[in-house]
Amino acid sequence: MTQTSEPQAVDDPAYRAAVIDLMGAIAYGELSAFERLVDDAKLSPTLADKIALSSMATVQFGHVQPLLDRITELGGDPVAAMDPFHKAFDVFHAATAPSDWLEGLVKAYVGDGLAADFYREIAAFIDADTRALVLASLQDAGQADFVVERVRRAIAEDPRVGGRMALWGRRLMGEALSQAQRVAAERDSLAALLAGGIDRPGLDLAAMTRMFSRLTENHTQRMAELGLAS
Amino acid sequence: MTQTSEPQAVDDPAYRAAVIDLMGAIAYGELSAFERLVDDAKLSPTLADKIALSSMATVQFGHVQPLLDRITELGGDPVAAMDPFHKAFDVFHAATAPSDWLEGLVKAYVGDGLAADFYREIAAFIDADTRALVLASLQDAGQADFVVERVRRAIAEDPRVGGRMALWGRRLMGEALSQAQRVAAERDSLAALLAGGIDRPGLDLAAMTRMFSRLTENHTQRMAELGLAS
Numbered sequence A, B: 001m002t003q004t005s006e007p008q009a010v011d012d013p014a015y016r017a018a019v020i021d022l023m024g025a026i027a028y029g030e031l032s033a034f035e036r037l038v039d040d041a042k043l044s045p046t047l048a049d050k051i052a053l054s055s056m057a058t059v060q061f062g063h064v065q066p067l068l069d070r071i072t073e074l075g076g077d078p079v080a081a082m083d084p085f086h087k088a089f090d091v092f093h094a095a096t097a098p099s100d101w102l103e104g105l106v107k108a109y110v111g112d113g114l115a116a117d118f119y120r121e122i123a124a125f126i127d128a129d130t131r132a133l134v135l136a137s138l139q140d141a142g143q144a145d146f147v148v149e150r151v152r153r154a155i156a157e158d159p160r161v162g163g164r165m166a167l168w169g170r171r172l173m174g175e176a177l178s179q180a181q182r183v184a185a186e187r188d189s190l191a192a193l194l195a196g197g198i199d200r201p202g203l204d205l206a207a208m209t210r211m212f213s214r215l216t217e218n219h220t221q222r223m224a225e226l227g228l229a230s
Helices: A013-041 A047-062 A064-073 A078-095 A101-123 A128-137 A143-157 A160-186 A188-195 A205-225 B013-041 B047-062 B064-073 B078-095 B101-123 B128-137 B143-157 B160-186 B188-195 B205-225
Strands: none
Touching: A013 A047, A013 A064, A013 A078, A013 A101, A013 A128, A013 A188, A013 B013, A013 B047, A047 A064, A047 A101, A047 A143, A047 B013, A047 B047, A047 B064, A047 B078, A064 A078, A064 A128, A064 B047, A078 A160, A078 B047, A101 A128, A101 A143, A101 A160, A101 A188, A101 A205, A143 A160, A160 A188, A160 A205, B013 B047, B013 B064, B013 B078, B013 B101, B013 B128, B013 B188, B047 B064, B047 B101, B047 B143, B064 B078, B064 B128, B078 B160, B101 B128, B101 B143, B101 B160, B101 B188, B101 B205, B143 B160, B160 B188, B160 B205
16 A cells, blocks of 8 residues: 555544534633623723724634534544533633722733643644644733733732732633633533644653643743733 | 816815814714614524624724724814713713613614715715715615514514604614704704705705605605504
């Protein structure tokens, strides 16, 4: 038998299912982040702030369709692929509804940053085409500078804000980790993706632990950029 | 004195103020329509419908920034320019909050159509550069086919829906006209714009009446496309 091409990860049905799962999770995450950002923008103190936050929201929404198209390319159904992830994201958002504009800003910054870090880690284990798509979908929507400036200014005006926001950041991290654990426990395909397969190296327990400490370090650094203890 | 160029409408401060007013009204209208569409998308029966409606919303949001940039070019302050129009749009949306998905669809279709017709009529009275911008901002975001198909299907499944939606369409038209009248009465600059000025013809009362009957005819036609009596 002559081999016409290298064995491709996407030819493996289990791998394909896992990638469809991953795209579904990211797409639903971006869709729900979009909706929450538009909601949170209603808390804006000025119309200029509202437009800035709404603009970030629409950039996020723009990432959804390419992910859904990739699911279709891989033979999946985009709506079905998002389905298993509704609950985790919806519970996360319900548990972390911001009570004011600043909480909304910190949530956008910390939550998106954490999600992006996590997807970037996972992207190391997937084929190059899908990886490029995932990385493109994580492009910063301009949050960073805008949020950092606003949060630092608020703390400068009233230092007590810093303590309240530090607590809020810890709560966001806790809720995100608890939902991520639930998803990992329920979705065998994603766990299998991390464990490796045809032409893909996997993660052993030690590597998994190092990944979680990288996520935590990045979170700490983001909180510090906002001027907050983590 | 040698004249280096034709007198331009935008050199007239009163005209410029009126155009800034107009851009402010359209920009705030698009911004508030964006927010309402994202809200109404939450009523979607399926995730595919939600994505379709959210996608229309983001197209609408994309029109806001160019209008604000034009206000700045004309020497105005974008946020201040939108300010006089908050109340009219907010009252309109509060009075016409959809109670279900179909009401939301009909509102998006009928409301956007009416607003677009109105701005197109006014665009006939402004300078070419601003007119091109206004017309670009009114590009259909793909609502038409999507909404017509969904509403017609719902009526086919349950003909009583047709009666309820026809009443809803009348209510939307009534609320829109009552807010438009309030704005016209309060904003002298917009009324002056319609009355004409340097190098611009104006509207007399007969022409104004004809304009309103064109708006009504177009509304009737849109309702008919949805399969509804108006």
